[in-house]
Amino acid sequence: xxxxxxxxxxxxxxxxxxxxxxxxxxxxxxxxxxxxxxxxxxxxxxxxxxxxxxxxxxxxxxxxxxxxxxxxxxxxxxxxxxxxxxxxxxxxxxxxxxxxxxxxxxxxxxxxxxxxxxxxxxxxxxxxxxxxxxxxxxxxxxxxxxxxxxxx
Numbered sequence: 001x002x003x004x005x006x007x008x009x010x011x012x013x014x015x016x017x018x019x020x021x022x023x024x025x026x027x028x029x030x031x032x033x034x035x036x037x038x039x040x041x042x043x044x045x046x047x048x049x050x051x052x053x054x055x056x057x058x059x060x061x062x063x064x065x066x067x068x069x070x071x072x073x074x075x076x077x078x079x080x081x082x083x084x085x086x087x088x089x090x091x092x093x094x095x096x097x098x099x100x101x102x103x104x105x106x107x108x109x110x111x112x113x114x115x116x117x118x119x120x121x122x123x124x125x126x127x128x129x130x131x132x133x134x135x136x137x138x139x140x141x142x143x144x145x146x147x148x149x150x151x152x
Contacts, residue, residue, distance in 0.1 A: 027067035032137045032148045035062060039069045039146050040139055048079070055080035055146075056088060062148075066127045069148045071141075074111060076104050079144055083126045097122040098131055107138060111145035125151045 027035075039062055043051030055062045055069045060082075062069045068082025076093025092104045103121040110117045116139050123134045128151075136149035 025065060027065055027150050029135070029137070029150055031064070032067055032135075032150050035064070035067060035069060036137050036139055036146055036148045038062070039071075039148070040141050043071075043141060043146070052080035052088075055082055056085050058082065058085075066125055066151050067148055068126065069146060071144050071146050072104060072107060074108050074143050074145065076108055107136070107145060107147065111138060111140040115140045119147075123149075 039051070039055055042054060042062075046054075052071060054060045055071060057063070058068075063082045069080065070078065070082060070087075071080040072092070073079055075091065077091045078087045078089065081087040093108065094102060095104045096102050099122060101121050103119065103123075106121075107119055110119060117137075119136045119138060121134055121136070122131050124130065125132045125134075133152040134149045135152065136147045138145050138147035
């Protein structure tokens with residue numbers, strides 16, 4: 001009986017291993033913070049046009065697994081989006097997540113009041129294509145806010 005139970009546990013853990021590996025493959029809060037800081041530095045060093053283009057480039061340096069950067073103007077207009085270039089130029093100030101949270105409006109308000117912050121909402125994970133809880137680290141940069149987030 002004990003041997004049977006041990007074998008069952010071994011098989012079960014093998015079956016669940018891909019789930020654990022996938023979860024472990026997600027970006028961390030430290031990686032998100034570092035990428036935002038790197039993005040801010042890149043924009044400062046190279047200018048908005050080159051910076052926003054590099055952030056929007058899916059094959060660029062600001063896209064890693066489920067971690068990518070986005071840049072919003074303080075009016076809610078997307079200046080750069082590492083997961084969906086079709087969003088660039090759109091005003092998303094009224095965009096809400098599945099729970100009805102106006103996260104872009106909140107993000108702009110937090111940028112104006114705090115400058116640097118974490119924000120929680122729900123968004124589609126580009127890797128899993130599922131809506132998941134997300135925490136976004138953001139830093140205000142002049143008239144914009146640069147953000148990168150982690151899926152929980």
